[in-house]
Structure formats: structure tokens, C-alpha cells
Amino acid sequence: MGTVIKDMSLSAFVAGFVAVLIGFSSSVAIVFQAARAAGADSSLIVSWIMALGLGMGATCFFLSLWYKSPVITAWSTPGAALLATSLDNISYAEAIGVFVFAGLLTVITGISGLFDKVMRLVPLQLACAMLAGVLFKFGLSIFDSMMSDVLLVSTMLLTYLVSKQVIPRYSILLVLVVGVVMVLGRSDESLMSGIPFELGRFLWVWPEWNLGALVGIGVPLYIVTMTSQNIPGVAVMRSSGYNTPVSPLISWTGVTSVLLAPLGGFAFNLAAITAAICSGNECHKDPKRRYIAGLSAGIFYWLAGLAGTSVVALFSIFPSTMISALAGIALLGTIGMNLKSAIADDENREAALITFLVTVSGVSFLEIASAFWGILFGAICLLISKIKR
Incomplete structure (x- = not known):
């Protein structure tokens, strides 16, 4: 405990809060x-929101x-987007069975160590290129949002550029404060009155097993989660210099999914976008002290889960332009760092560039996300170049 206090x-505490704010606000509608x-x-x-908040809070913190x-x-x-278009023809209990099955597949993947071995074969340049491609659209979202709300986004960006030169550790905090003040300042007084302040409650539903749903929905849910979320999540840690063993992390997210699926925790995984916010220099200059952001995120996820609908309603106050701009600004440093690492080595530059372009393109074959195909195409390019040499 003394080490944590020390x-x-x-800046790290705020990074955790910003990660939760962006994580909830950007995709809770899909859930x-x-x-x-x-x-x-x-x-x-x-119950879904509470289970997800509890699961993310526990895994982040511990x-x-x-x-x-x-x-x-x-x-x-x-995974939530996949479920939104795939669950119409099965019962709720059978959907819970799908969540449990996908979680079990994740546990098996983690325990076997296969995922960790595969990721260690991926050169750092390709991992950085893929991560830069995943994050690239968030950088663009700053200026897409600026077209919709010039004053708000321009002020936030200007705040970042100035504070980055003066007090870089607190630049994201200042951007957040400026954005919130501007949103509240131009809103009417009844903005907060429509938020219900109440605690929710968990509802447990036992799973039922439908073989067709397990294969047709459970397997795609597992594949989408591994390729779209866990691969970029590992890339974030590797590009930031963390050699945390991957297999236990994958295993614990799978266990969490299995345990909380009956409450609505459909799938947990390593984060990429929000993890990049908590592992960059803006979080803290000392990489050994950035874990505080993970503790902070865990606490705020717990609070968000306990508050249930109240927190969701609170997050809905903030316009999408502010959330998009905040995410993009918070990730600018990470995007630049990964682009630099991806193309710094002459030998792997072309393979890294192909990885980046394929990932940015958003191509999806066999319903597998572009992050996976970016790594695959880059690896093929790298293999061909090495055979020639």
C-alpha cells in the first residue's frame, strides 16, 4: 500500500478517468x-452495465x-456490434450460453499459451504499425468533430498545444476541464435534472445451450474479440515497453467473462484505445508509475457499474464531438510514437507500411477485423523480403 501511495x-489518476469516460461514452450505445x-x-x-463495470473494474485494478x-x-x-445483428432468433438464456462459451474459448487460449507465443513472433515494427493504424481514425476524428463544432474542438486543441509546452503532465486534464466547462456553460439549467440518481441491481439468468448459436455466434464472438481487441491490446503494451505476460491476462479476461456472463457481462478483453491513453508519456513520464492509471480506471469502472443507468445518463450529457476530440487529442502522442517506431528500421519499413495501410483501410474478410489482416499482410511481406535476402 505504501508503494501505491508513493x-x-x-496525471495518471486523470488518465484512468479519461479512459473510462471515453470507453463508456464512445460505445455504450452499441452495448x-x-x-x-x-x-x-x-x-x-x-444488470449488463453493472456486470461490465464490475468486470472491467476488477480486472483493471487487480x-x-x-x-x-x-x-x-x-x-x-x-463483439457487441456482432451480437446486435446476430441474437434475434435465439432466447435470452441461449444468448447467455453463447457468452459463456466464448469466454471458455478465451480461457483455453490463455491457458494454452498459444496467443502469447504467436504475438511474440510479431516484430515490434509491425505491432507498432498495426496499432498506429487502429488509432489513426481517432486522430482524424479531432478534425471531423471540428467541422461540427468549431469553437469547442478548436479551444480544446489549442488548450492541448499550449499546455503541452508549459505543463505537459496535466495537458489532458486541462483539455477535459475546458471541454466540460464549455459544454456546461452553453447548456440550459435543466441539463442535470433529467439524470436519475439511483443504484441498479444484478439479475442472474442461467445459460441454456443451443449448438447452432454456440457455433454460429459464439465462435465469431470469440474470433472478433481476439483479433479486434486483444491483438491491438497486446500491441499497446509491447509498444509502450511493457513485457507483461500475455497468457495470464487473456485467461483472466476469459474467466471474468464466464463468471459474469449470466449477469450480462458478454465479453471482456484487453483494451487498445483506452490502454494507449494510460500507457503513454501523457500519463506519466516514468513507465513504472503508470500502473496507477490502471488502478484509477478500475475504481471509476466500479463506480460506473454501481451507478448503472445514472452514469450512462451522465455520460450522455457530453456531445459526441467533445468525446471524439478528447479521445483523439489524448492519443496524438501515442500515434506519433508508434508511427516513428514502425518506420524507423529500413529493413522492416515496407512491411510496416503495408501493415499500417491495411489496418487503416478497415478491410474485413471472413468477418475478421482489419487489425488481424494488417499483421498478416505485413508478416507475408516481411517473410518474402527475408527469403529474397
């Missing part, structure tokens, strides 16, 4: 869609504390 810093597709009513949807590195987890946003 390592505590405001709602997935829950409704599964047949969940309003009470069950609250894994970060144990490994002393910023281990940030998240729900599977691509």
Missing part, C-alpha cells in the same frame, strides 16, 4: 443495442496492481 500522481437484440428489458440492461503495469480491459465493442 507512486500516486494526478444497449446488443442487449435489446438478446431480448433484455430495461432491468436486464442495467491486474494492474499485480503486474505493476497499466493493464486496461474493456468490453468487446466489435
Whole structure:
């Protein structure tokens, strides 16, 4: 406990809060869609949010504390999007069975160590290129949002550029404060009055097993989560210099999914976008003290889960332009660092460039996300160049 207190810093604590704010606000609507597709009513949807908050909070806090590195987890946003279009023809209990099955597959993957071995074969340049491609659209979102709200986004960006030169450790905090003040300042007084301040409650539903759903939905949910979330998540840690063993992390996210699936915790995985916020220089100059951001994220995820609908309603106050701009600004340093690392080596530059371009393109073959194909295409390019040499 004394070590944690000694390592505590405001910038890392704020990084954890920003990660939760962006994580919830950017994709909670997709989770709602997935829950409704599964047949969940309003009470069950609250249970979903509480289970997801509890699961992410526990894994973020305890894994970060144990490994002393910023281990940030998240729900599977691509998985939620898949579920939103795939659960119409099965019962809610059968949907729970799908979640449990996908979680078990993740546990097996983690225990076997296969995922860790595969990721260690990927050169750092390709991992950085893939991560830069995943994050690239968030950088562009700053200027897309600026077209919709010039004053808000321009002020946030200007705040970042100035504060980065003066007090770089607190630049993201200042951007957040400026954004919140501007949003509240131009809103009417009744903005906060519509938020219900109440605690939700968990609802447990036992799983039922439908072989067709397990194969047709469970396997794709597992594949999407591994390729779209866990591969970029590992790339974030590797590019930031953390050699945290991957297999236990994958195993624990799978165990969490299995345990919380009956409450609505459909899929947990390593985060990429929010992890990048918590593992960069803006979080803290000392990499050994950035794990505080993981503890902070865990605490705020717990609070978000306990508050249920209240927190979701609170997050909905902030316009999408502010959230998009905040995410993009917070990730600018990470995007630049990974682009630099990807193309610094002449020998692997072309393979890294192909990885980056394929990932940015968003191509999806066999319903597998572009992050996977970026790594694959880059690896093929690298292999061909090595055979020639």
C-alpha cells in the first residue's frame, strides 16, 4: 500500500478517468443495442452495465496492481456490434450460453499459451504499425468533430498545444476541464435534472445451450474479440515497453467473462484505445508509475457499474464531438510514437507500411477485423523480403 501511495500522481489518476469516460461514452450505445437484440428489458440492461463495470473494474485494478503495469480491459465493442445483428432468433438464456462459451474459448487460449507465443513472433515494427493504424481514425476524428463544432474542438486543441509546452503532465486534464466547462456553460439549467440518481441491481439468468448459436455466434464472438481487441491490446503494451505476460491476462479476461456472463457481462478483453491513453508519456513520464492509471480506471469502472443507468445518463450529457476530440487529442502522442517506431528500421519499413495501410483501410474478410489482416499482410511481406535476402 505504501508503494501505491508513493507512486500516486494526478496525471495518471486523470488518465484512468479519461479512459473510462471515453470507453463508456464512445460505445455504450452499441452495448444497449446488443442487449435489446438478446431480448433484455430495461432491468436486464442495467444488470449488463453493472456486470461490465464490475468486470472491467476488477480486472483493471487487480491486474494492474499485480503486474505493476497499466493493464486496461474493456468490453468487446466489435463483439457487441456482432451480437446486435446476430441474437434475434435465439432466447435470452441461449444468448447467455453463447457468452459463456466464448469466454471458455478465451480461457483455453490463455491457458494454452498459444496467443502469447504467436504475438511474440510479431516484430515490434509491425505491432507498432498495426496499432498506429487502429488509432489513426481517432486522430482524424479531432478534425471531423471540428467541422461540427468549431469553437469547442478548436479551444480544446489549442488548450492541448499550449499546455503541452508549459505543463505537459496535466495537458489532458486541462483539455477535459475546458471541454466540460464549455459544454456546461452553453447548456440550459435543466441539463442535470433529467439524470436519475439511483443504484441498479444484478439479475442472474442461467445459460441454456443451443449448438447452432454456440457455433454460429459464439465462435465469431470469440474470433472478433481476439483479433479486434486483444491483438491491438497486446500491441499497446509491447509498444509502450511493457513485457507483461500475455497468457495470464487473456485467461483472466476469459474467466471474468464466464463468471459474469449470466449477469450480462458478454465479453471482456484487453483494451487498445483506452490502454494507449494510460500507457503513454501523457500519463506519466516514468513507465513504472503508470500502473496507477490502471488502478484509477478500475475504481471509476466500479463506480460506473454501481451507478448503472445514472452514469450512462451522465455520460450522455457530453456531445459526441467533445468525446471524439478528447479521445483523439489524448492519443496524438501515442500515434506519433508508434508511427516513428514502425518506420524507423529500413529493413522492416515496407512491411510496416503495408501493415499500417491495411489496418487503416478497415478491410474485413471472413468477418475478421482489419487489425488481424494488417499483421498478416505485413508478416507475408516481411517473410518474402527475408527469403529474397
